[in-house]
Amino acid sequence: MPEPLFPNGPKAPATDEPAPPAPPVRAPGPLVVNRPTEMGWSGISTFMKLPVCMTPEDLRAGGIDVAIGGAPWEGTASGWTGTHLGPRAIREADPIGGNIGRHHLDVRVSPFEVLKVADYGDADVLIGNTEGSYENIRSFTSEILSGGAVPIILGGDHGITWPVATAVAEAYGYGKIGIIHFDAHADTAPDMRGALAGHGTPMRRLIESGAVPGKNFVQVGLRGYWPEPPILEWMEENQMRTHFMAEIRKDGFDAVLERALDEALDQADHLYISLDVDVADPAFTPGTGTPEPGGLTSQEMLRTVRRLAAEVGMVAMDVVEVSPPNDSGPNITALFANRCVMEALTGTAMRRLGLTEPDYIDPRSAGTGTPRGFRDAAPQL
DSSP states (O other): OOOOSSTTSOOOOOTTSOOOOOOOOOOSSOBOOSOTTOOTTSSOOOGGGOOBOOSHHHHHHHTOSEEEEEEOOOTTOOSSSOGGGHHHHHHHOOSSOOSTTOOBTTTTBOHHHHSOEEEEEEOOOOTTOHHHHHHHHHHHHHHHHHTTOEEEEEESSGGGHHHHHHHHHHHHOTTOEEEEEEOSSOOOOSOBTTBSOSTTSHHHHHHHHTSSOGGGEEEEEEOSSOSOHHHHHHHHHTTOEEEEHHHHHHHOHHHHHHHHHHHTTTSOSEEEEEEEGGGBOTTTOOOBSSOOSSOBOHHHHHHHHHHIIIIIOOSEEEEEOBOGGGOOTTTHHHHHHHHHHHHHHHHHHHHHHTOOSTTOOOHHHHTOSOOTTOOSSOOOO
16 A cells, blocks of 8 residues: 555544534525625625525525626637626726615616615636536526526626527527617627637627527617628628617717617517627727727716616616726726616616606606605795
8 A cells, every 4th residue: 555645644534434514504595795884895796785696596585686697708809808807897896885775866766675686696607618608608697587587697708698698598589589789899700710609709699590580689889990891791681780870970879779779679579788888989988808989978878778678678688898907997997887787777677667758867857846845836925
């Protein structure tokens, strides 16, 4: 018998000793992992200090309406790197932190008082293994859906939309999902240097697989110098509806937004929102892998997300391409992404409350209503 490698080290327990006790089995449900007073820069980095769910059973037991999950994958990005750090940065972006007292001043709705929301952690990313990582992201999204919650997935590069939207299409039916895709780029390349998976290919993969037909895509914000004519021709052949920045400059953003709202479900039954932060001008979102000047403003995008969630309703969303190493202080791109999620939650809460009229603003915030506590009648003399 060979000598032990570490003769004076700890000895293995004898086989007749009892096995250690199994960990206690907890009842399913959300886990509160932060103290109520912890700020955005302290405690455990869940989105807005929300409770954590780890399984579909947790989601169902907690009656969770929306679950925030991460997909920290960047194996297919072609621009500046760092998007795998996006989910953590988006969670940590709010300097105040916490979900108590979050009252949207435009619409006077507190989303966390209307909805039950939880953080579902991150999908298991396998470094160097695109196929395995995509499968994990797909099954991760499927878990959230099976738990009865609406998934909002934080990327990661835009390649994650392929597995995430596939999971949503599997849940609701191939061809039943419509995607409004906000981006500077079409992401319809046939491949990326021979690789089918990439942050420039996910929309093409979804169309080719039948999960989301081309006619179910509405794209907003495309500009710059890509894609080239053969890809644009492919997009037209597949009936994709694309609103370029040239159209927005010509007709105004509000007019184009109304067209996109009308198109959102004219060919589909359920809406998925895919938001690449580079749809906004780099002045507003510098921290991204492939910035393109000449985009939308942060104000335009925040209002748009809220309107889609309130007026149309959504079954899933992803927010992608936040690159913290390329961001400028204080993390303004991550904060923009954080607020896009908050607007989606606010819009979803508005829809539940019946506030679905076009571009709803509370009259008090619009300056046309009487503030609470004031009398309508003139004072008696």
